[in-house]
Amino acid sequence: EVQLVESGGGLVLPGRSLRLSCTTSGFAFDDYTMSWFRQAPGKGLEWIGFIRREAYGGTTDYAASVRGRFTISRDDSKDTAYLHMNNLKIDDTAVYYCTRCRDYIWGSYGDYWGQGTPVTVSS
Amino acid sequence: DIRMTQSPSSLSASVGDRITITCRASQGISKDLAWFQQTPGKGPKSLIYDASKLESGVPSKFSGSGSGTDFTLTISTLQPEDFATYYCQQYHTYPLTFGGGTKVEIK
Numbered sequence: 416e417v418q419l420v421e422s423g424g425g426l427v428l429p430g431r432s433l434r435l436s437c438t439t440s441g442f443a444f445d446d447y448t449m450s451w452f453r454q455a456p457g458k459g460l461e462w463i464g465f466i467r468r469e470a471y472g473g474t475t476d477y478a479a480s481v482r483g484r485f486t487i488s489r490d491d492s493k494d495t496a497y498l499h500m501n502n503l504k505i506d507d508t509a510v511y512y513c514t515r516c517r518d519y520i521w522g523s524y525g526d527y528w529g530q531g532t533p534v535t536v537s538s
Numbered sequence: 539d540i541r542m543t544q545s546p547s548s549l550s551a552s553v554g555d556r557i558t559i560t561c562r563a564s565q566g567i568s569k570d571l572a573w574f575q576q577t578p579g580k581g582p583k584s585l586i587y588d589a590s591k592l593e594s595g596v597p598s599k600f601s602g603s604g605s606g607t608d609f610t611l612t613i614s615t616l617q618p619e620d621f622a623t624y625y626c627q628q629y630h631t632y633p634l635t636f637g638g639g640t641k642v643e644i645k
Contacts, residue, residue, distance in 0.1 A: 450634075460574075460582065460625055462634035478633050512581050522629030524572040526593065528581035 417441040417527045421513055424532030427503055435498040435532055437513030444494040445469060448516040448523055451487060451498045453509035454531070461509075463487075465516060465523065466496065481507075503536045510534075540564055540628050544637030550645040555616045559640045561609045561626035570630035573602055573611045576639075577622045585624075586611065616642075 423435040437449065450465040464477035466487040475487050486499040496513055510533050514525025541564035551557050561571065569589035574582035584593050586602040589609055599614045613620055621644050626637040 459639050460627070460636045462632075462636075476632055517587065519570060519629055521631045522570060522634060524584070524587060524627055524629040524634070525582075526584050526587070528583070530581050 417515065419513055419515065419527060419529035421511060421529045421532035424511060424534045426535045426537065429503060429505060429536055429538055431503055432499070432501045433503060433534060435500070435511055435513075435534070437496040437498075437529060439494045439496070439515070442515065442527075444489075445491040448518050449487070449489060449496040450514045450516050450523065450525055451485075451496075452512045452514060452525070452528075453507075453534075454512070455506075455509040458509075463498070463511075467518075500534075503534075505536050508534060508536050539633055540567060540630065540635050542626055542628055542635050542637040544626055544640050546640060547638060548641040548643065550643050551616055552645045553616055553618060556612065556614045557616060557642065559611045559624055559626075561604075561611070561637050563607045563609075563628055563630075566606045567628045567630035569605045570628055571602075571604070571609050572627045572629065573600075574625045574627065575620075575622045576625065582625065613642075618644075 418440045420438045448467045451463040466475045484502050488497045510531040512531045515527045516523040517526045543562045571589045573586040576582045590602045601612045623639045623641045
């Protein structure tokens with residue numbers, strides 16, 4: 416059974432950093448692109464970024480709203496993806512989800528999602 | 539960025555009803571569209587990809603159609619577990635973008 420479990424969320428002050436983890440099981444982690452998404456309270460879904468598998472260079476891309484502040488990494492030996500968030504803003508308050516991705520030529524979508532971890536940025 | 543517009547934003551229906559949700563892309567996306575179901579407190583669940591292909595294990599009461607800019611999700615014979623929020627997402631190009639969601643409520 417494919418499982419993704421996010422962790423590391425919590426309450427953080429504006430301007431501080433936080434690292435989220437996505438621990439996976441039930442599939443060959445190193446064969447897949449992994450993405451992160453978020454959902455602000457009462458709002459819709461927003462793509463944050465992805466990291467391709469190492470066989471494709473482990474390249475990353477990000478949404479404009481987080482580029483330069485957020486970084487995605489992966490540790491294939493631990494079947495885990497990470498979201499490093501720096502200089503957090505109040506507007507970053509959301510539930511953060513990681514997904515296993517099915518790749519297409521120019522895009523991808525998450526065929527399996529975790530249950531999410533909440534991040535609250537507040538003073 | 540490709541803008542995805544979903545309608546309606548909410549609807550009320552009864553158990554046993556058939557409903558249709560529409561999703562329109564601001565430019566052609568071929569069939570690069572997925573539909574997701576989300577219940578409160580949970581992560582989204584993928585239902586349909588490539589506009590009309592059912593994910594493994596998803597019941598056949600869900601169906602999708604469309605290509606280019608106009609897409610639909612149909613749920614035949616609504617059951618209590620189908621009352622949820624549904625989102626479309628294009629994966630034709632980055633950034634990936636979603637419709638605003640359709641909340642399906644019990645009448």
